[in-house]
Amino acid sequence: MHYGLWTKFTTQAGEGQRLVDLLLEAATSLQDVSDCKQYIVSTTEQSDTVMVREIWTDQEAHAASLQLPATRQLIEQARPILLQVERVFEDRPLGGKGLV
Structure with missing residues (x-):
C-alpha cells in the first residue's frame, strides 16, 4: 500500500x-x-501558497528522502522564506491513472 501526503507551504x-x-x-x-x-x-x-502532493511506496521511504543531501540542501534554502508548513493530510493511495 502506498503512502500519500499533501503539504501546504505559506x-x-x-x-x-x-x-x-x-x-x-x-x-x-x-x-x-x-x-x-x-x-x-x-x-x-494565493500567490504565497504552494501545495505539494507526494506519493511514496511507504512512509519510511518518505522519511528517508528527507535525509538525502539534495533534499537537506533545498530545505535549508527554503527555510528562510517560509512562514508555515502544514501537513494537510496523509492518505493511502490505492491506484488509478498515474499510479502503478
Missing part, C-alpha cells in the same frame, strides 16, 4: 515563486528515487 510575501522553483528542483532530484511515485507542485489563487 511563504513570506512575494516569495511564492522562489519556493516553487526550489520545490521543482526537489522534484527533479527525486527522478531516480524509485520509492517516490509522485511529487507534484501546485500553486493556488
Whole structure:
C-alpha cells in the first residue's frame, strides 16, 4: 500500500515563486528515487501558497528522502522564506491513472 501526503507551504510575501522553483528542483532530484511515485507542485489563487502532493511506496521511504543531501540542501534554502508548513493530510493511495 502506498503512502500519500499533501503539504501546504505559506511563504513570506512575494516569495511564492522562489519556493516553487526550489520545490521543482526537489522534484527533479527525486527522478531516480524509485520509492517516490509522485511529487507534484501546485500553486493556488494565493500567490504565497504552494501545495505539494507526494506519493511514496511507504512512509519510511518518505522519511528517508528527507535525509538525502539534495533534499537537506533545498530545505535549508527554503527555510528562510517560509512562514508555515502544514501537513494537510496523509492518505493511502490505492491506484488509478498515474499510479502503478
